[in-house]
Amino acid sequence: DSGVTQTPKHLITATGQRVTLRCSPRSGDLSVYWYQQSLDQGLQFLIQYYNGEERAKGNILERFSAQQFPDLHSELNLSSLELGDSALYFCASSVGGTSGSTDTQYFGPGTRLTVL
């Protein structure tokens, strides 16, 4: 158990809909990262937050948005869903957010999103 929690575990929805994925980082971790992993694909970095502020952005679609709240939990919002958005979405957390840190990332169990 990494200490990172994600809800829900599974999500089935239809094209065009909007969903929210939730992540609670490990106690004491200030950074939260979101990744997308499609079937048999590698991890695709989406976005990082550090202590409530956006720190880094990857290949995140405009239909997707995220935020980190004062209690440090994070939500990833996916809207106008398409079939191709079906994937595993992982959240990870680490202690700090400063350059040069070697913070290990601890991953949650993931949310499996299926768009029909």
Next chain:
Amino acid sequence: SQKIEQNSEALNIQEGKTATLTCNYTNYSPAYLQWYRQDPGRGPVFLLLIRENEKEKRKERLKVTFDTTLKQSLFHITASQPADSATYLCALPPMEYGNKLVFGAGTILRVKS
């Protein structure tokens, strides 16, 4: 931007043998490198971190080397077991500001009994 290459072909080995996985990178000199394990449908799990001034790091049956001249890290699992079957990912820090790791695509290891 930096490029990370891991063997795209799965590595199939016999139980008890040593598995060796490769991670090559280009375009910069990272201060450290990390290895993760990922089982199907689950999140990656951190295994080892090696810094640029360390040639080798060990943890139980795992050994990692880091050759900054060759720009390569080797990940060894000795006395491999079927339970070691998984995808192994290497990860490097980004070239630009920040501590967002950049993950390789991973190599699938299959250990047969």
